[in-house]
Every structure is written in C-alpha cells, then in structure tokens.
Amino acid sequence: MSSPMTPGIAAARLPSETVKTHFADLHEPLAPHEASVAADRCYFCHDAPCMTACPTSIDIPLFIRQISTGTPEAAAKTIFDQNILGGMCARVCPTEELCEQACVREAAEGKPVEIGRLQRHATDILMAKQSHPYNRAASTGKTVAVVGAGPAGLACAHRLAMQGHDIVMFDALPKSGGLNEYGIAAYKSTDDFAAREVDWLLGIGGITVENGKRLGAELSLAQLQADYDAVFLGVGLGGVNALRTEGEDKNGVIDAVDFIKALRQSTDLTKLPVGRDVVVIGGGMTAVDAAVQSKLLGALNVTIAYRRDRDAMSASPFEQDLAASKGVRLLFNVQPVAVHGNGAVREIELEYTSDDGTGLKGTGEMIRLPADQVFKAIGQTLTTDAGLELSGRKIAVTGAGRTSVAGVWAGGDCASGGDDLTVTAVAEGRDAAMDIHATLMGSN
Amino acid sequence: MADLTTEFLGIKSPNPFWLASAPPTDKEYNVRRAFEAGWGGVVWKTLGAEGPPVVNVNGPRYGAIYGADRRLLGLNNIELITDRDLQTNLDEITRVKADYPDRAIIVSIMVPCEEEAWKAILPKVAATGADGIELNFGCPHGMAERGMGSAVGQVPEYIQMVTEWCKKYYDKPVIVKLTPNITDVRKPAQAAKDGGADAVSLINTINSITSVDLDIMAPQPTIDGKGTHGGYCGPAVKPIAMSMVSEIARDPGTHGLPISGIGGVTTWRDAAEFMALGCGNVQVCTAVMTYGFKIVEELISGLSQWMDEKGYTSTSDFVGMAVPNVTDWQYLNLNYVAKAKINQDDCIKCGRCYAACEDTSHQAIAMSDDRTFSVIDEECVACNLCVDVCPIENCITMEAMTPGEIDPRTGKVVEKDYGNWTTHPNNPANFAAE
Numbered sequence: 001m002s003s004p005m006t007p008g009i010a011a012a013r014l015p016s017e018t019v020k021t022h023f024a025d026l027h028e029p030l031a032p033h034e035a036s037v038a039a040d041r042c043y044f045c046h047d048a049p050c051m052t053a054c055p056t057s058i059d060i061p062l063f064i065r066q067i068s069t070g071t072p073e074a075a076a077k078t079i080f081d082q083n084i085l086g087g088m089c090a091r092v093c094p095t096e097e098l099c100e101q102a103c104v105r106e107a108a109e110g111k112p113v114e115i116g117r118l119q120r121h122a123t124d125i126l127m128a129k130q131s132h133p134y135n136r137a138a139s140t141g142k143t144v145a146v147v148g149a150g151p152a153g154l155a156c157a158h159r160l161a162m163q164g165h166d167i168v169m170f171d172a173l174p175k176s177g178g179l180n181e182y183g184i185a186a187y188k189s190t191d192d193f194a195a196r197e198v199d200w201l202l203g204i205g206g207i208t209v210e211n212g213k214r215l216g217a218e219l220s221l222a223q224l225q226a227d228y229d230a231v232f233l234g235v236g237l238g239g240v241n242a243l244r245t246e247g248e249d250k251n252g253v254i255d256a257v258d259f260i261k262a263l264r265q266s267t268d269l270t271k272l273p274v275g276r277d278v279v280v281i282g283g284g285m286t287a288v289d290a291a292v293q294s295k296l297l298g299a300l301n302v303t304i305a306y307r308r309d310r311d312a313m314s315a316s317p318f319e320q321d322l323a324a325s326k327g328v329r330l331l332f333n334v335q336p337v338a339v340h341g342n343g344a345v346r347e348i349e350l351e352y353t354s355d356d357g358t359g360l361k362g363t364g365e366m367i368r369l370p371a372d373q374v375f376k377a378i379g380q381t382l383t384t385d386a387g388l389e390l391s392g393r394k395i396a397v398t399g400a401g402r403t404s405v406a407g408v409w410a411g412g413d414c415a416s417g418g419d420d421l422t423v424t425a426v427a428e429g430r431d432a433a434m435d436i437h438a439t440l441m442g443s444n
Numbered sequence: 445m446a447d448l449t450t451e452f453l454g455i456k457s458p459n460p461f462w463l464a465s466a467p468p469t470d471k472e473y474n475v476r477r478a479f480e481a482g483w484g485g486v487v488w489k490t491l492g493a494e495g496p497p498v499v500n501v502n503g504p505r506y507g508a509i510y511g512a513d514r515r516l517l518g519l520n521n522i523e524l525i526t527d528r529d530l531q532t533n534l535d536e537i538t539r540v541k542a543d544y545p546d547r548a549i550i551v552s553i554m555v556p557c558e559e560e561a562w563k564a565i566l567p568k569v570a571a572t573g574a575d576g577i578e579l580n581f582g583c584p585h586g587m588a589e590r591g592m593g594s595a596v597g598q599v600p601e602y603i604q605m606v607t608e609w610c611k612k613y614y615d616k617p618v619i620v621k622l623t624p625n626i627t628d629v630r631k632p633a634q635a636a637k638d639g640g641a642d643a644v645s646l647i648n649t650i651n652s653i654t655s656v657d658l659d660i661m662a663p664q665p666t667i668d669g670k671g672t673h674g675g676y677c678g679p680a681v682k683p684i685a686m687s688m689v690s691e692i693a694r695d696p697g698t699h700g701l702p703i704s705g706i707g708g709v710t711t712w713r714d715a716a717e718f719m720a721l722g723c724g725n726v727q728v729c730t731a732v733m734t735y736g737f738k739i740v741e742e743l744i745s746g747l748s749q750w751m752d753e754k755g756y757t758s759t760s761d762f763v764g765m766a767v768p769n770v771t772d773w774q775y776l777n778l779n780y781v782a783k784a785k786i787n788q789d790d791c792i793k794c795g796r797c798y799a800a801c802e803d804t805s806h807q808a809i810a811m812s813d814d815r816t817f818s819v820i821d822e823e824c825v826a827c828n829l830c831v832d833v834c835p836i837e838n839c840i841t842m843e844a845m846t847p848g849e850i851d852p853r854t855g856k857v858v859e860k861d862y863g864n865w866t867t868h869p870n871n872p873a874n875f876a877a878e
Binding site for chain 2: 047
C-alpha cells in the first residue's frame with residue numbers, strides 16, 4: 001500500500017473505502033420528500049426561460065409540476081420526449097450555465113430550482129420501473145447507418161427507430177456510449193449508469209449495434225452510403241491536440257482523455273496508478289475531470305495550469321470551485337515551455353503569460369512545478385473528415401445536421417455549430433433523425 | 445414595549461391570545477403548560493353533561509390540506525367534545541384557575557337543549573372559579589347528529605333560548621360560539637344578543653372533506669373504510685371567519701357586541717386583522733396544534749412591535765378600527781381608477797402575470813422578445829390578478845390615477861368626486877327611482 005507521499009506514479013495511494021467514498025455520486029439523488037420540496041419552488045413560468053436555455057427544449061415547468069403532483073413517471077416521459085438521454089444529461093449537464101442559470105429564482109434570490117436533480121429524480125424512477133417507454137412505428141423498410149454510439153448517435157438512432165426505420169449503429173470502441181462511457185468523470189455517472197442507459201435506450205428495438213468498427217478503418221463513408229438509405233455521423237473528436245513543447249515525449253506525459261478512459265473502465269480504482277505531483281494542462285471540462293479525479297485517487301499535489309485567466313476558462317465557475325474544493329490548485333496565465341526529466345517527467349516548466357489586447361504573449365518569467373504526471377487537455381480534434389467539407393476543424397453542417405454530401409448527416413462534437421456538450425449532441429442527433437426521416441419518407 | 449393586557453367582558457388577561465376550546469385545552473397538563481408558555485387565556489375543551497362521557501373514534505381524527513413544502517394550510521377533525529369524566533375536568537379547572545388567577549379560563553359547555561341539563565351543569569362550572577362560559581353551538585360533526593353543537597347554532601330561536609337559560613343560572617360572562625355552517629351569520633349573532641349573551645365567538649369549524657383516498661375510494665380521515673365530514677380550520681378558513689366577524693361588527697343590530705375572533709389565527713398579523721375588524725381578542729387552535737405552544741412568543745412580540753410602531757398603547761386602541769371601512773359593494777367608489785404598474789427592477793421575468801392576464805383576464809400585459817413585461821393601460825381594469833400571482837412582493841402595484849387624467853381604457857376623464865352604483869346611470873334601480 002502506497003500513500004499520497006509515495007514518489008512517482010503509484011497505485012493504491014488511498015485505502016479502497018476512501019476511494020469508494022471519493023467516487024460516489026457528486027450530487028446525491030433527491031429523496032422523495034426533497035424532490036417534493038424542490039419541485040414546489042418552481043413558479044411554472046410562462047414560456048419558461050429554463051426551457052429556452054435547454055438545448056433539447058425539455059418542458060421543464062411541466063415535468064416539475066408532474067413531480068410535485070406525485071407523477072414522476074409522467075415527468076420522465078415529458079423529459080424523454082425531448083431528450084432520450086435525459087438521465088445522463090441530468091447528471092452531466094452544466095445546469096449552472098443552462099437551465100438553472102436561466103431560472104427566474106436565480107435572478108430573484110441566487111438559488112435556482114434544482115432542475116438537474118429533479119430531472120434525475122424523475123428519470124431514475126421511470127428507468128427503474130419500466131423497461132422502455134416508447135413503441136416503434138410500423139416498419140418503413142428504410143435502413144440508416146449511425147456511426148458513433150455516443151450521445152448524438154444514440155439520440156439519432158433512437159428517434160429513427162421510433163419512426164420505424166432499421167438502424168445499424170457502429171462504434172470504434174468496444175462499448176457503446178461514447179463520452180458517456182469513456183469520457184465523463186466517474187462521480188457523475190456512478191453504478192455503470194452510462195452502460196445501463198444504453199441498454200435501456202436500445203429497448204426501443206430496431207437498432208443493431210456493431211462495436212469495434214471505426215470510420216476510416218473498418219468503415220468507409222462510400223460503402224455506408226451504398227449499403228444504407230442514409231448515414232449519420234456522430235463520431236466525436238477522437239484526436240488530441242499536442243502541446244508542441246520540448247520534452248512532450250517523456251514518460252508520464254499523457255492525454256487526459258486516456259487517463260479518464262482508463263479510470264472509467266477500471267473495475268478497481270485502487271489499481272489505477274496516479275502521480276504524486278500531477279499537472280494538468282488545459283482549461284476545459286476534461287482538464288477539471290482529470291485533475292479532480294487524480295486528487296480523488298490520492299495524488300498529493302494536483303495543479304491545473306491554464307494559459308489564460310479565470311474568466312476565459314471554459315470549465316464553468318461551478319467546475320472550478322469543485323476542483324478547488326477537492327484541493328486542486330488552479331494556476332492561471334501560464335503556458336508550458338518545457339518538460340524536464342531523465343526519461344520520465346520530473347518537472348514542467350511554464351512561462352507566465354499576459355494579454356494586453358494584442359494576443360497572448362509570454363512574459364519571459366518562468367515557473368517550474370514538480371510533476372510525475374502531466375495530463376494534456378488542450379482540446380480534441382476530428383480524426384477523419386471522411387471527404388466531407390469542413391467548417392474550421394469540424395464537419396460543416398447546415399440545417400438539421402446536413403453535411404456537404406446528400407444523404408449524409410452529422411451531429412455532436414464532430415459537427416460544426418453548438419457547444420461540445422452531451423445535451424447539445426442529443427439535440428443535434430434527434431433533429432438530424434427527424435430530418436433524415438422526412439427526407440426518407442419524401443416529405444422534404 | 446406595548447402593554448398587551450386585554451380586558452374582554454371584564455375578564456383581564458395579560459395578552460389577547462387565548463387558546464380555543466379544542467384538544468390543546470382538554471386537560472390540566474396542557475393548560476398549565478400553555479400558561480407557562482405565555483398564553484393569556486384558554487377556553488377549556490367542551491364539557492358535556494354528567495354521566496358516561498362521549499367516546500371518540502379510535503382511528504384518525506384529522507385530515508389536512510398542504511401548501512408548498514407540506515406547510516399545513518387547513519386541518520379538519522372529527523373529534524367530539526371532551527371524552528373525560530365531567531368531575532375530573534371540573535376539578536382540574538378549579539386547580540388551574542387557583543394557580544393562575546391572572547389568566548382567563550372560560551369553560552366551553554355543550555349539553556342537551558333542555559333547561560334542566562343547563563341548570564344542572566352551570567352551578568358546577570361556577571364553582572370552579574372559571575371566568576366565564578362559552579356555549580358550543582358550533583361543533584358540526586357527531587354532536588350535531590345528537591341535537592347539539594351546530595344543530596343548535598343553526599336555529600336562532602334555540603340559541604336565544606339556551607342563552608337565556610345560561611344568563612338565568614350563571615352570573616358570569618356568557619359567550620356564544622357560532623357555527624359558520626349557516627347562510628347569514630347575523631341571524632344567530634342577533635339571537636345570541638337577544639338572549640342576553642355578553643359576547644359571541646366565531647367561527648367554529650366548517651363542514652369539510654379534506655381529501656379522498658383514491659385507492660380505497662373513501663374520504664379522509666378514514667375509519668375502517670368510511671369517512672365523514674369534519675370541521676375545517678386553520679389558515680385556509682381565516683378569510684371566511686373575518687368576513688363573518690365583519691358582518692356582525694357592522695350590522696346595526698349587533699354592532700358593539702363583543703366578539704372573540706377565531707379562525708386560522710397563526711401570526712400576530714392575523715390577530716391584529718381580526719381585532720381591527722372588531723374582535724376584542726382572538727382564540728387560536730390549529731397554529732398550536734401545528735407548531736406547539738411556543739408560537740405565542742411570536743404573537744406577543746409581533747403585536748407589541750407593531751403597536752409600538754403605530755403608537756398604540758392598548759389593544760383597545762385599534763379594536764374595530766377597520767370596521768367603518770367595510771362596506772357593501774354598491775357603495776364602492778366607481779370613479780376611482782387604478783392601473784397596474786410593473787417595477788422592472790424587481791421583475792424576475794417569470795411571466796406569470798402575463799399568462800394570467802393573457803389567458804384568463806383582460807390581455808392587458810405585453811411581453812417583449814426579451815421578456816420585458818409591461819402593462820397596457822388601454823386594457824388594464826386594475827383587477828389585481830397580476831399582483832396576486834406575482835411571486836415577488838410589491839413588484840407589481842396598483843397605482844391610482846389622478847383625477848383630471850384621462851383613463852386610456854375608457855377615454856374618459858377620471859372624476860375626482862365619489863360616485864357609486866346607487867347613483868350610476870347604468871343602475872336600473874336608479875332609473876326606477878327617478
């Protein structure tokens with residue numbers, strides 16, 4: 001058994017019971033009475049701002065009213081009608097920047113209705129009770145290939161299956177779920193929720209899943225177009241940006257997404273090694289997830305090093321506070337210039353930055369931090385454009401996910417437009433499905 | 445701090461807060477603790493005639509209505525009068541009164557509508573040293589089926605008759621407690637006065653079914669699959685009680701008859717409102733059954749603070765002060781014109797005012813793309829619904845128009861003179877009189 005003080009990269013820094021507590025639900029589910037009290041706070045606003053703020057436009061006042069009148073199952077149906085991954089979104093949505101930020105009680109008293117937790121309350125109840133709440137329409141005889149079984153692909157496949165189409169959903173990885181399964185902090189998706197949700201969603205029927213099939217390797221877009229009536233791409237961003245820093249190839253310098261992926265697939269977190277001194281480079285959700293989970297595993301010193309100031313950080317203030325509360329140090333206005341060490345990383349050298357309005361510049365002043373592990377979390381990239389037109393570094397789409405090629409739609413993180421959020425991916429997958437349906441049925 | 449000492453029918457109590465005749469005042473243990481907590485007086489739970497006491501059900505006696513966060517807004521009960529032996533109650537009353545001479549103890553009584561029954565019990569009650577009696581003509585369940593309680597309170601002749609017997613056989617104050625389960629409360633109040641009552645107290649509880657169990661299809665509270673109507677009380681009944689109090693206070697026949705106000709009094713403000721409508725004191729029950737005796741501390745501190753702020757030195761200073769302002773609809777000033785005004789700084793943009801006005805009223809609130817809500821004066825009739833549904837207090841207010849201005853809704857000049865329905869040109873009776 002090692003400890004937080006153990007030098008280098010080591011497993012079992014904390015007793016297994018402590019680790020279990022650390023990785024318990026970030027937001028405990030609401031007990032029925034708590035849910036009733038929380039639901040009573042909703043004003044049932046006209047044309048509610050929370051609903052407008054929700055990328056999937058869930059009828060939030062209605063579902064909360066349904067909870068308050070003792071019908072959480074009906075509430076869940078209201079949620080799933082708009083967002084079939086309402087269970088996961090209830091756990092991972094940055095509600096503090098979406099529905100809860102828009103809540104009029106946030107304006108009134110700085111304490112919004114707990115929409116996210118109420119959504120989880122309702123969806124948990126229905127999912128525990130009912131195998132699957134939707135039926136398929138009569139078969140259309142049409143087939144659609146959905147590439148990528150993440151939030152966008154799942155939402156798209158489900159909505160298409162509901163309309164009576166037959167779907168084959170491919171995914172490069174051995175398990176479906178995409179970032180829900182491999183990318184989100186473990187304390188946001190406890191008890192294997194991502195996998196359970198996929199199973200529950202597939203209960204609609206009509207969706208065949210083929211894992212281990214990657215676009216650009218086992219799959220080609222041309223073949224998919226030939227074999228299916230339509231194609232939806234929800235392949236996400238599988239690549240990771242490099243630091244382009246001297247010493248980046250040293251042992252211990254890894255992609256944050258790989259660390260998180262390993263953590264999420266680990267069956268015993270005390271066997272997962274983590275550094276004593278961990279430095280995470282980046283300022284987004286992935287950086288926070290990697291840093292916080294390192295700390296929870298027992299790393300002694302964890303620092304998030306971000307090149308701009310706090311306001312520019314894409315991780316929300318809630319996430320920043322979460323990291324700080326777990327003991328993560330947030331270091332702003334620093335950029336990596338060199339990774340030092342003899343084979344393995346020992347230190348990272350950072351340069352202070354400033355921005356006088358003409359762009360970010362190094363000030364010439366340096367700081368060195370001890371580091372056994374450096375996690376790179378400076379953004380993800382598309383791994384293949386599949387011959388489609390790009391907009392910036394993403395697949396260009398117009399309308400409801402239409403790509404430059406007729407018969408091919410795209411949504412989620414790989415497609416242009418929208419935030420890289422689970423809920424946005426669900427909305428895009430769903431809307432593309434309805435556009436595909438209309439196209440296939442000749443009403444477009 | 446204002447002196448809350450109150451004299452009601454010559455009975456002094458350190459404050460105007462009495463506990464109503466109900467479970468909290470059923471026995472010595474409770475009443476002693478209530479007095480220790482600070483209550484000014486109690487009306488002892490209703491005594492019945494000598495002999496085997498009544499029996500209560502052995503299942504649920506109460507049903508409830510809740511607001512947000514399970515806040516109890518209304519309670520109903522199917523409990524009867526005291527189910528303890530008469531002599532036990534009398535002995536306890538005697539002991540407690542001896543130990544708390546500065547507190548008011550009124551004994552509630554309900555015996556059959558026969559002179560002998562009243563003649564028999566009244567000397568026994570007098571012997572306890574209690575300060576007065578209250579005639580329970582209000583209990584709407586159980587006892588009414590036996591010709592007592594509200595069965596008496598619904599027949600003014602009976603009220604007068606029994607009151608007369610009490611005045612004949614008892615020489616201390618007689619308070620008649622009225623049932624609200626009638627159409628015109630002025631009639632029983634008049635009957636009580638005609639019988640010589642020193643005061644009336646109201647309201648007793650209202651016939652009610654609080655809820656229906658949809659699994660077993662039975663009203664609640666449910667006793668072995670069946671339920672019966674109970675008596676409704678608590679904050680939900682306060683508006684009904686205050687209206688009835690005001691009718692008695694302003695009716696020429698009963699004006700000036702002392703009133704003890706009952707019905708949902710929960711806070712000092714409730715008490716002050718009842719008293720402003722003419723009550724010399726108030727009686728409290730549901731609030732203590734919900735929160736315990738301790739709430740009297742808030743009643744005392746709140747009323748004292750308010751009296752100090754207003755410069756009142758005695759509760760009698762403000763009793764009845766609102767009565768002259770209670771009038772009939774026909775005397776309301778139809779020349780008074782107000783418009784709703786939304787304070788944009790306070791508005792949280794929930795849109796409830798818009799939904800209420802647009803869907804159910806006068807389409808007098810506009811909503812812009814950025815969710816700014818504003819009043820359309822051309823449509824606003826000042827109905828107050830927007831104020832009532834707004835979650836932010838004082839965000840929407842009703843602003844009176846100045847005489848001489850033109851009401852954009854009617855295009856007419858706001859008149860400065862008072863003008864009511866009796867003289868309005870649209871009143872057919874007005875034309876008939878010409």
